[in-house]
Structures are given as structure tokens and as C-alpha cells.
Amino acid sequence: MTLAQTSPSRRAEQDLVKGEFAFTADDFRHLAAMLHADAGIALVEAKANLVYSRLAKRLRKLGLDSFKAYCALVASPAGAEERQNMLAALTTNVTRFFREDHHFGHLKAQVLPNLIARVRQGGRARIWSAGCSSGQEPYSIALTLLSLMPDAGRFDIKILATDIDPNVIAEGRQGYYSAETCTPIANDLLTRWFQATGREGWTVGPELRQLVSFRELNLMGNWPMRGQFDVIFCRNVAIYFEEETQSRIWARFTAQLSPGGSLYIGHSERISGSAADLLSTDGLTTYRLRGAGA
Numbered sequence: 039m040t041l042a043q044t045s046p047s048r049r050a051e052q053d054l055v056k057g058e059f060a061f062t063a064d065d066f067r068h069l070a071a072m073l074h075a076d077a078g079i080a081l082v083e084a085k086a087n088l089v090y091s092r093l094a095k096r097l098r099k100l101g102l103d104s105f106k107a108y109c110a111l112v113a114s115p116a117g118a119e120e121r122q123n124m125l126a127a128l129t130t131n132v133t134r135f136f137r138e139d140h141h142f143g144h145l146k147a148q149v150l151p152n153l154i155a156r157v158r159q160g161g162r163a164r165i166w167s168a169g170c171s172s173g174q175e176p177y178s179i180a181l182t183l184l185s186l187m188p189d190a191g192r193f194d195i196k197i198l199a200t201d202i203d204p205n206v207i208a209e210g211r212q213g214y215y216s217a218e219t220c221t222p223i224a225n226d227l228l229t230r231w232f233q234a235t236g237r238e239g240w241t242v243g244p245e246l247r248q249l250v251s252f253r254e255l256n257l258m259g260n261w262p263m264r265g266q267f268d269v270i271f272c273r274n275v276a277i278y279f280e281e282e283t284q285s286r287i288w289a290r291f292t293a294q295l296s297p298g299g300s301l302y303i304g305h306s307e308r309i310s311g312s313a314a315d316l317l318s319t320d321g322l323t324t325y326r327l328r329g330a331g332a
Contacts, residue, residue, distance in 0.1 A: 054083065055090040059097055065105035069093070069124070072112060076125055077202055078258040078287075079278045092127045096120070126203040133171040135215075135222040136178045138273065141302045144324050145269070146182050149300050153195075153268055154187050162194035166267045166294075168257060169275035170199035173210025173250070174219070177242060179271065180249040181227050191248050198263070200255035210252045213242030257287060266296040273323075274304035285311025292316050292327060301325040 055061050069089060070081040081089065093108065100120070102108050111117040112124050136142055153163040167176035176199035183190050183197075201207050216239040220228055232240040255261070257275070270291055276284045284307075291301055292313040303309070303323050317325040 054086040057090060057094065059090075059094060059102075060104040060106065061086070061090050062105070065109055068109040068113070069105075069128075072121065073125065073128055076121070076258070077129070077256060078280075078283045079128070080280045080283075081128075089128065093124065096123060096127060122204070126205050129203050131171040131203065131206050132274070133174045135174045135181075135220065137175065138305060138323075139222075140322055141271070141273070141324065142178060142182050144320075144322060145179070145300075145302075146186060149269060150183060150186055154183075154190075157193040157195055163196075164265060164267045165195075165197045165269040166263075166271070167197065167199045168255075168270060168272040168291075170201050170206075170210060170252070171203075172206040173199060173213065173242075173252070174215075175199070175271060175273070176210070176250045176252075177213075177246060179269075180246055181223065181231060183249065184231060184246065185227060191245050195249065197250045198267075199250050199252045201252075202254070202256045204254050207252045207254050210250075213247055215239055215241075258283075261290070261294070263294070267294055267299060268296050269300045269302070270295060271302045273302060274307070276307050277304060281310060285313070288313035295327040297327060299327045301327070 052062050053060060054063055054066055063083070066081075066083060066086055066089065073079050073081055090105075093105070097103075097105070097108055100108070100111070102111070112121040157163050165179055167179060170176050176197050180190075180197055183195065187193075187195075199207075199210060201210075214235070217237065220232070220240050223232075228240065231243050231246040233243050235241050257272075272287075272291060276287055279287065288309050289312050295301060301309075301317065301324075303325070305323055307323065309317055309319075309325060316328055318328055319325045
């Protein structure tokens with residue numbers, strides 16, 4: 039008897055989630071394996087409801103009648119584009135301007151003054167927002183910089199913003215945010231560096247926009263950046279990885295930092311593996327690579 043022929047009572051026993059589409063434990067395992075292979079994200083079966091709710095929309099759009107059919111599609115060469123859509127749907131994008139604001143206070147008081155002094159003497163500064171979502175984090179970094187250095191755009195300072203999801207990268211490049219979303223931004227920064235679009239929201243202004251470059255990047259893949267970074271933000275991203283993957287990511291970030299460079303991570307994350315021996319911390323999920331200036 040096929041799944042399509044299974045009686046409703048029998049199907050309810052097999053399905054992880056009750057709904058309009060058949061969704062079995064095998065379906066979940068196939069999707070979880072693909073997500074882990076593509077993005078390093080570990081899904082446990084307790085997340086079955088979340089997976090169902092996010093992907094059911096894709097099944098409706100595609101006209102599919104079961105998750106078994108969806109698994110077959112995204113596992114096939116013809117489903118490469120849909121596999122990217124699946125990845126985007128299952129990637130959590132929770133962000134806001136100046137989230138975990140103590141990091142920006144630390145950046146402003148402890149890190150940026152030295153970087154600014156260096157670039158004013160002809161040097162360069164590079165900052166990376168890894169897992170930037172729809173852009174609020176890298177723009178918060180840029181606003182913090184502009185609060186100390188309004189003419190930053192005249193110097194060799196660049197902020198790289200990357201994310202695995204092309205949809206949120208597009209939002210960041212567009213740079214439009216609702217009035218409610220912009221609430222955490224101090225009014226003087228908002229009115230100076232954004233352009234009002236009526237009562238509905240604000241658009242990133244040219245001076246702010248030129249500091250940030252958005253790129254699609256999978257942290258589990260190749261990193262094409264050649265130079266090192268003075269500051270890396272990767273917050274609330276590693277929590278979705280298994281411990282072994284986390285340690286590998288921290289080691290890669292450490293190798294990408296310049297001596298004395300700073301790494302900011304999420305409040306529930308901890309540095310593990312070989313990177314723990316190379317980084318010192320002040321206890322505020324703020325780390326510094328040991329070396330010159332540390």
C-alpha cells in the first residue's frame with residue numbers, strides 16, 4: 039500500500055505533523071540531511087512543526103501534494119533552485135538595529151578609535167558582518183562608525199555584509215525599513231543618515247550605503263575574501279550548528295582576523311575548539327585575537 043493509499047487513521051500515525059500534506063519521519067530526515075549538507079544547520083525532530091509550516095507554503099506554490107514529492111524535487115538536479123528556496127525558508131532571520139547594544143558600545147569605545155586613527159594616517163579598516171540577515175547589523179555598525187567619523191566615506195573603510203539567503207541580501211541592498219523597524223536608531227543618526235519616505239519608513243542614505251557591501255555567502259563553503267578583518271560580527275548564527283561545526287567556524291574566523299582583531303558573537307554562544315586558545319575575552323561575548331595590539 040502506498041502512502042497515497044494509506045487510510046487517514048494510518049497516515050496520522052505516520053505523519054510527524056497533522057496537516058494537508060503527508061509529512062513523515064523519513065521526509066524530515068531527508069530535508070534535515072540536505073540542510074545540514076548545504077548550510078551546516080542541525081535540525082532535530084522537535085522542529086518538525088516549524089519545518090512543516092515554512093515549507094507547506096512552497097508545496098502549495100509548486101502544486102505538490104506531499105513532502106515526499108518535495109524531497110524528490112529538491113534532491114534532483116531540476117530542483118536546484120527550489121533547494122535554495124528551501125534553504126531560505128528554513129533559515130531563521132531574526133534581527134533588528136543595534137541588537138545586543140552592548141556590542142556597539144564596546145565597538146565605539148574600545149575598537150573604532152584606534153581604527154579611525156589608523157585610517158586617518160593612510161591605513162585601511164575592514165569589518166565583516168557574517169550572517170547579516172536583512173542588513174540591520176551592518177548598517178548599525180556603519181552608524182556607530184559615522185557617529186565618531188562622519189567623513190568615513192572619504193577613507194579606506196569597508197564593511198562586508200554576507201548571508202546565505204539571497205532574499206535578505208536583496209533587502210539589505212534595497213535599504214528600506216519601516217518606521218517601527220527604525221525605532222532603535224537614535225533620532226540624530228536616523229535623520230542624518232537615512233532619507234524619509236513619508237510616514238511609512240526610511241531608506242538608507244548614500245553616505246551610509248557606500249560603507250556597506252552585500253554579498254551572498256555560505257559560511258560552510260569557500261570564503262573568497264583575500265584580506266584579513268579588523269572586526270568580525272557573527273552573532274546568533276553558530277547556535278544552529280553542531281558543536282564540531284561551531285569549532286570549525288570559530289577557527290576559520292580566527293584565521294580571518296588581523297592580529298588584535300575583534301570578534302563579536304551571540305549572547306548564548308561560546309567559543310570552542312582551537313580558537314579558544316587564540317582569543318581573549320572581556321566576558322561580554324566580545325573576543326580579541328591575541329597578538330599586536332591585544
